Amino acid sequence: MHKIELHKVVKRFGQNTVCDGVDLTVEKNQMVCLIGASGAGKSTLLRCINLLEPIEDGEIFLDGEDISIPGLNPQRVRAKIGMVFQNFNLFPHMTAYENAILAPRRVHGLSKLQLQSEIEALFERFELADRMHNYPDQLSGGQQQRVAIVRALAMKPEVMLFDEITSALDPQLVGDVLDVLLKLKSQGMTMVLATHEMGFARQAADKVCFLKDGKIIEEGTSKQVFDAPKKSETKAFLARALK
Amino acid sequence: MVKINNEKVLSMSKRILVATFSLALLATNALAGGHCAADKTLTQGKFTIATGNPAYFPWVLDDAPESGQGFEAAVAYAVAKEMGFAEQDVVWVRSSFDEAIQPGVKNFDVNMQQYSITAEREQVVDFSVPYYTAPMAVLVGAGATDTKPTIAALKGLKWGAVGSTTAVQKIASIIQPTNDPLLYGDNADVNAAISANQIDGAMFDLPTALFLSAVMIEGSKVIGQFPAASSDNADQFGMLMEEGNPLKACVDEALTAMINSGTLASIEAQWLQDTTGVPLIK
Amino acid sequence: MQIPKAAGMTRRERYEQKQRLKSLIIAAASTICVVAALVIIVPMTPGWEKVQKSFFNGEVLAKTFPKLLDAFTVNVMIFAWSAPAIAILGLLIALARDAKSPALFPLRIFGAAFTDVFRGVPVILTVYLIGFGIPGLGLPRPWNSPFIWGSLALVLTYSAYVAEIFRAGIDSVHPSQRAAALSLGLSERQVMRDVVLPQAIRNVVPSQMNMLIALQKDVSLLSFIGPVEIFRQAGVFKSLFANFTPYVGAAIIFLIVTIPATRYADYLMARQMRERS
Numbered sequence: 001m002h003k004i005e006l007h008k009v010v011k012r013f014g015q016n017t018v019c020d021g022v023d024l025t026v027e028k029n030q031m032v033c034l035i036g037a038s039g040a041g042k043s044t045l046l047r048c049i050n051l052l053e054p055i056e057d058g059e060i061f062l063d064g065e066d067i068s069i070p071g072l073n074p075q076r077v078r079a080k081i082g083m084v085f086q087n088f089n090l091f092p093h094m095t096a097y098e099n100a101i102l103a104p105r106r107v108h109g110l111s112k113l114q115l116q117s118e119i120e121a122l123f124e125r126f127e128l129a130d131r132m133h134n135y136p137d138q139l140s141g142g143q144q145q146r147v148a149i150v151r152a153l154a155m156k157p158e159v160m161l162f163d164e165i166t167s168a169l170d171p172q173l174v175g176d177v178l179d180v181l182l183k184l185k186s187q188g189m190t191m192v193l194a195t196h197e198m199g200f201a202r203q204a205a206d207k208v209c210f211l212k213d214g215k216i217i218e219e220g221t222s223k224q225v226f227d228a229p230k231k232s233e234t235k236a237f238l239a240r241a242l243k
Numbered sequence: 244m245v246k247i248n249n250e251k252v253l254s255m256s257k258r259i260l261v262a263t264f265s266l267a268l269l270a271t272n273a274l275a276g277g278h279c280a281a282d283k284t285l286t287q288g289k290f291t292i293a294t295g296n297p298a299y300f301p302w303v304l305d306d307a308p309e310s311g312q313g314f315e316a317a318v319a320y321a322v323a324k325e326m327g328f329a330e331q332d333v334v335w336v337r338s339s340f341d342e343a344i345q346p347g348v349k350n351f352d353v354n355m356q357q358y359s360i361t362a363e364r365e366q367v368v369d370f371s372v373p374y375y376t377a378p379m380a381v382l383v384g385a386g387a388t389d390t391k392p393t394i395a396a397l398k399g400l401k402w403g404a405v406g407s408t409t410a411v412q413k414i415a416s417i418i419q420p421t422n423d424p425l426l427y428g429d430n431a432d433v434n435a436a437i438s439a440n441q442i443d444g445a446m447f448d449l450p451t452a453l454f455l456s457a458v459m460i461e462g463s464k465v466i467g468q469f470p471a472a473s474s475d476n477a478d479q480f481g482m483l484m485e486e487g488n489p490l491k492a493c494v495d496e497a498l499t500a501m502i503n504s505g506t507l508a509s510i511e512a513q514w515l516q517d518t519t520g521v522p523l524i525k
Numbered sequence: 526m527q528i529p530k531a532a533g534m535t536r537r538e539r540y541e542q543k544q545r546l547k548s549l550i551i552a553a554a555s556t557i558c559v560v561a562a563l564v565i566i567v568p569m570t571p572g573w574e575k576v577q578k579s580f581f582n583g584e585v586l587a588k589t590f591p592k593l594l595d596a597f598t599v600n601v602m603i604f605a606w607s608a609p610a611i612a613i614l615g616l617l618i619a620l621a622r623d624a625k626s627p628a629l630f631p632l633r634i635f636g637a638a639f640t641d642v643f644r645g646v647p648v649i650l651t652v653y654l655i656g657f658g659i660p661g662l663g664l665p666r667p668w669n670s671p672f673i674w675g676s677l678a679l680v681l682t683y684s685a686y687v688a689e690i691f692r693a694g695i696d697s698v699h700p701s702q703r704a705a706a707l708s709l710g711l712s713e714r715q716v717m718r719d720v721v722l723p724q725a726i727r728n729v730v731p732s733q734m735n736m737l738i739a740l741q742k743d744v745s746l747l748s749f750i751g752p753v754e755i756f757r758q759a760g761v762f763k764s765l766f767a768n769f770t771p772y773v774g775a776a777i778i779f780l781i782v783t784i785p786a787t788r789y790a791d792y793l794m795a796r797q798m799r800e801r802s
Contacts, residue, residue, distance in 0.1 A: 050708055079710030089705035093723045102719055103709035148705075155709055344767040346575035367579070367767040401666075406748075406757050407764035425671065425751030426761065432657075436751055439660040441669055 001064045003028045003190050004049065004159060009058035009068075011044055011214075018044045020214035021058070026159075026207075031191045033201040033222070036211035037237065042194035043086075045211070046161045049192065050074075050081040062159075079107050082152030083161040086168050088144040090136040096147040097123070097132040100154040107155065115154075122150050126180055142173030146180055153184075160184065162193040198241055202226045210234045279493035280326045284352050290328045292319050293338035293351035299430065300454050301514055302357060308335045314450070314514035315355050318374050321506055322482075325497035340407055343483050344368055352490055353482040357448060359409045360481040370481030371494045374507060377478040378468045379413055380452035380521060383444035384437040385462025390444070392467030392524045394418060401425075403433050403442035409478055410446035417469070434459050448478060450515050467524040578768075585770040589762045593774050596758035597782075603676055603744045603754070608737060610680045615687030620717070622692060636688070643685035649746050651678040656750035675747040683740055690732045694725035734790040738783050755779075 004026040011019035018041045026032050034042040047053045049060060051067065051074035060068040067077045091099050101119050104110055123132045126146050136144055145165055152160060162181070166174045178200050185191060185204060195201055201208055202222045209219040210233070218225060218234045229235045285291050294315065297306040303313035311320045311330075323333045336351050343354045344367055353371070360370045381397065383390055390396050397418050404410040406426035414424055425442055427433045430451070436442045437460050447455065449468050456463045484491055501507040534542070567573060621629075621636035643651065655678040660669030667673075698721045706716040748757035755775045762771035 047704075052704055052708060074707075075710050075712055078708055081708075083705075083708040085701065085705060087701060089701045091702065091706070091720055091724075093727060103706075103711055106712075106715050106719065107710045152709070340764060341769075344579070344763075345769065346572055346579040361765070363765055364767040403751065406753075406761045411761050412765070423753065426748075426753050426757050427751060428749055428760075432749065432751075435657045435661070436671075439657055439669055440663075440666065441660055441671055441751060 002026060002061070003030070003063065004192070005059075005061040005064075006045075006049070007059045007061070009045070009048060009060060010056045011041075011048055011053060012056050018214050019048065019055075022211075022214070022216055024209065024216065024219075026190060026192055028190050029188045030206045031185050031193065031204055032207045032209065033205040034192065034194045034209050034211055035196075035198070035201060035225075035237075035241075040211040041214040042211055043163050046083070046163050046192065046194055049159075050078050050083050050161060052083075075107070079103075079155055080157055081159045081161060082155055082157035083163065084145070084148050084152055084165050086164045088136070088141070088148045088168075090144055090148055090151070092136050095133045095135055096128065096139065096150075099136075099147060100151045103151075104154050119154055122153055126150055126183075140173060141169045142176045145169060145173075145177050149177075149180055149184075159190045159192070162191065162195070164194050164196060166195070166197055196241070198226070198238075210237065212237070278327070279496060280328070280490060283488075283490040283493065285350070286334070289332050289334050290323045290326065291334045291336060291350070291352045292323075293336045293343070293354040293356075295356045296337035296339070298356070299451065300458075301450050309333075314375070314510065315357070317510045317514060318501075318507065319355055321501055321510060322494060322497045325500055326493050349485050352488075353484050353494060355482050357451070357480050358483045359478045361409065367486060369484040369486050369488055369491050371484065371491060372498050372502075373479035373481050374498055375480040375511065375515075377448035377450075377480060378470065379410065379446055379478060380449040380465050380468040381444055381446055381524065382437075382452040382456055382460075382463055382465050384440060384442070384460065386440060387443040388462070388464045388466065390466055392522045394524065397444075397467075397524070400443040401441070403427060403436050403445040405429060405433060405445075405447075408447075413469070414446055430455065430459075437463060449521065453521075465521050468521045470523055580769045580773055582768055582770040585762075585766050585768045586774050589759075589766075589771045590774050593755055593758055593762075593771060593778060596753060596755040597775075597778050599752055599754040600741070600744045603672065603679075603747060603752070604741055607676050607679050607683070607744070608740060610676075611683045611687055611736075611740070612733075614680060614684035616691055616722075618684055618688035619691035619695065622688065623695060625713075639681075640685040640688055643682045644689070646682075648679070648682045648743055649749065651682050652746045652750060654678075655681070656747070671747065671751040675750050675752065679740065679743060679746070683736060683743075687733060687736055690729050690736065691725065693732075694729035695721060697728050698724045730794065731790070734787070738786060741783055741786070742779065 002025040004024070006022050006024040009019055009022045009024075010017065020041075022041075022045060024032075024045075034045065036042055044053060048055050051072075054070065055068055058068070059066055062077060062080070090096070091102070094102065097119065100122065101112065101115050104115050104119075105112065120129065120132070123129045126149065128143065128146055128150065131139060131143055131147070136147070139147065148165075149160075166177050169177065174197070178197065181191070181193070181200075182204060193201070193205075205222040207219060208222045208225040209216045210225060210229075210231075211217065212233050218229060218231045225234065226238065229238055280290070281287075292308070294303060294308050298308055298313070298315075299306075301313055302315040304310065304316070305312070308316045308319070311317055320330065320333060323330075338349075338351055338354055340356070340358070343349070343351075343358075344364075357377070358364075358370070359377075360373060364370070381392070383400070387400060390400060394417070398420050400420065401422050402414050402418070402420050402424035404414055404424060404426055406428065411424070411426065414420065425436065427436060430447070433442075433445045434455060437445065444466075446452075449465070452465045456465050482494060484494070498507070618636050618639055621632045622640070624630075624632050624636075652675055656671050656675040659674050660671070702720055702724065703716055706720040707713075711719070745754060745756035748754050748760075753761075755778060759771040759775040763769055
């Protein structure tokens with residue numbers, strides 16, 4: 001059974017078809033990287049997986065369960081799938097610590113006291129313990145993104161989705177965030193990333209999918225896609241991207 | 244001898260001519276508004292009187308002062324006539340108390356709206372001699388009609404009054420109610436408050452109180468009046484004028500003449516209700 | 526060869542200091558001219574003496590000021606119980622108007638109708654209609670008090686405006702905040718309560734302060750239906766003394782309260798900004 005399975009997923013915004021019959025499988029503990037030009041549908045696909053966007057057609061399965069049934073309560077699913085965004089989207093009126101502890105308190109019903117040790121441990125694990133009680137606007141971009149990751153992890157998700165999380169960062173801060181991703185992978189997290197970081201994808205991905213115009217044109221291991229792309233579109237894209 | 248007679252006759256005719264001419268002049272002046280009021284009014288030859296908007300019964304009937312109907316309308320026309328103005332030379336305008344006391348040019352010669360003469364006001368405006376002495380009366384709503392006309396009983400009522408009238412001070416000094424009174428902008432709002440049972444009663448001059456009771460507020464009753472002449476702060480109505488208005492002398496002269504001749508008393512008898520039915524408050 | 530610097534100031538600093546001095550002198554001179562013109566020319570107008578006696582009469586001001594202050598406590602009282610009610614009702618109406626679920630459609634309609642009506646009718650009319658109209662239906666005392674129904678009229682009217690401001694505040698929170706909150710598994714209600722509303726309310730504090738200041742003044746509208754607050758009391762004095770100075774006294778009292786209130790609001794905003802950085 002796949003961890004995540006997308007079957008002929010179609011997503012339209014008005015007249016615009018952004019995801020055009022996408023088939024995708026993600027296995028447990030796997031890191032899948034979605035690459036492609038802007039507007040290819042990578043972000044939208046991720047937002048469909050955690051039900052932020054309802055799909056027009058097709059099915060999405062999580063652990064074999066159809067989570068794309070119209071009218072299904074999305075909360076339960078979203079609690080199992082964590083997401084990190086390009087622009088961090090931290091809650092500005094809360095400290096980093098409060099950002100992280102909010103959802104576990106509300107959704108799991110646990111008290112502040114009960115959660116304290118594990119939230120603090122999370123911040124320590126990602127070397128943010130001294131920044132825990134700062135507000136987002138007192139943190140650098142890289143720190144904010146790492147706090148966003150901690151916030152998502154605080155819900156103990158089974159899957160993590162990353163929507164171009166380094167695109168908005170200064171180059172020297174990117175490295176820290178990518179290190180966090182590697183750490184997560186080493187701890188066995190199932191991860192799906194939309195990314196422009198080709199080097200990272202080549203090094204760390206278990207599966208790479210190239211998207212163009214809402215379709216997966218080519219997929220395979222990172223070695224297959226990066227070193228020996230079969231489709232001309234893939235080649236063209238990689239030629240531009242890796243220049 | 245004949246020569247001297249001729250001269251006498253000539254100067255006589257001259258004198259007669261001069262005398263006739265002056266008389267004619269005097270007559271024209273009289274036609275143009277009395278030798279007292281001439282050049283003292285807003286508009287030459289016209290007497291401009293301001294009244295309220297609307298003007299209430301029994302002071303003015305049907306809000307039409309030009310008809311001369313109503314106590315104040317009748318007094319106005321009588322004063323005008325006394326000062327030598329013809330009926331068609333009386334001009335009515337509407338004005339508020341504020342407009343009457345604000346600095347600057349006025350749009351009236353006199354303002355007649357049941358204004359009570361007070362020492363404080365006289366520092367800022369001029370009043371004519373009083374044309375009416377008003378007893379203050381207590382009007383209560385349907386729920387309080389069996390209240391006794393005694394100060395003690397009145398103390399316990401929930402009072403209301405029009406904020407700009409001397410009733411406010413009278414309530415405070417004579418009755419000293421246990422509850423703070425509510426104050427309103429005009430009679431209509433006091434009526435609404437009585438009808439809504441937000442206040443038990445209000446104080447008005449007696450004619451106004453009788454009118455409101457008869458016509459405006461169902462089930463209401465005028466339960467008592469304060470003796471007008473005997474209390475030291477009896478309410479006397481005067482015509483309000485700009486401070487230092489030279490017309491005051493003429494108006495006072497006219498009113499005094501009317502008082503002495505009994506004209507004023509007969510106007511009062513004609514327009515203001517007989518008040519003997521209303522008990523005195525002890 | 527390097528030009529030796531004067532001890533202390535650089536060339537640039539000296540220039541800027543000279544410029545500052547120049548600006549200061551020009552500003553002072555022009556202010557003095559304007560004030561002098563006012564102080565000299567205004568009293569030369571023909572009506573000044575009368576206006577002064579009528580509006581700026583020191584004797585009347587002294588006599589009436591204590592009782593005006595007293596009457597102002599009525600304004601403060603009415604404000605004190607109306608403002609919280611307005612904040613709460615305004616927020617509820619804003620949420621009603623934004624209700625998304627179809628079952629709550631009547632609530633949306635109600636919210637829209639509410640804001641349309643109470644923003645459309647002049648406040649004084651609402652005060653009259655509710656302040657006299659509802660008690661007139663036959664309520665017993667003390668339930669027919671003009672304080673209750675007049676305050677209600679104010680609350681209904683101001684809630685409509687406050688609700689629209691809250692809605693604008695809610696709209697101003699970027700949708701990505703909602704997306705992030707939802708992606709954590711929070712329910713729509715939790716998202717609104719914990720993420721969107723706190724930001725929305727903070728965003729609109731300045732606008733709501735404006736509403737509060739307007740409310741402080743509109744409390745005087747209750748004077749038309751009975752309560753003896755400062756405007757009515759000033760009117761009684763105006764009638765008693767045939768002088769407008771009591772109104773000037775009332776204006777002074779209002780300013781004594783509203784100016785510090787505005788400055789305090791500014792201070793709160795600035796402090797909030799500082800705490801965050």
